[in-house]
Amino acid sequence: MEVVYFAGGCLWGVQAFIKTLPGVIFTEAGRANGTSHTLDGDYDGYAECVKTEYDPEVVTVTRLMEYYFEIIDPYSLNQQGADVGEKYRTGVYSENPHHLEEAKDFISKRNDSDLIVVEVLPLITYVRSAEEHQDRLTRCPEDYCHIPEEIIKKYKKG
Helix, strand or coil, X not given: CEEEEEXXXXXXXXXXXXCCCCCEEEEEEEEECXXXXXXXXXXCCCEEEEEEEECCCCCCHXXXXXXXXXXXXXXXXXXXXXEECXXXXXXXXXXXXXXXXXXXXXXXXXXXXXXXXXXEEECCCEEECCHHHCCHHXXXXXXXXXXXXXXXXXXXXX
């Protein structure tokens, strides 16, 4: 199994969507690339993200990027839907340089690549979000989400 991290605004809908994708084994809500290793304290530069463990025999980073681009506005800097701020920026992070190369390649091949503001960076730090944020939309389906419900459920099995 391999792991990549996707930031796409508020992580609740991102997690709800990603966990339904073919080849995805496990998801976890978290924070990528902040300066601390704790949930406590002031905002430290992190991006809300979803840790995504997947089977590379079933799905590639390129295919995951295609899915990911269904749920983000790749041109919007530090905002997705009504969620505004640096922590809601879009990004792809990994400790595996090959994942980052694949993500960059996916973006560079798009006709609109010069307009895309999705950061693609090595994962420096990761902190698991509090339990209340794990699978939040499953437990609290009425909570606000910037991703339309029909898209979140598009690949849901059964």
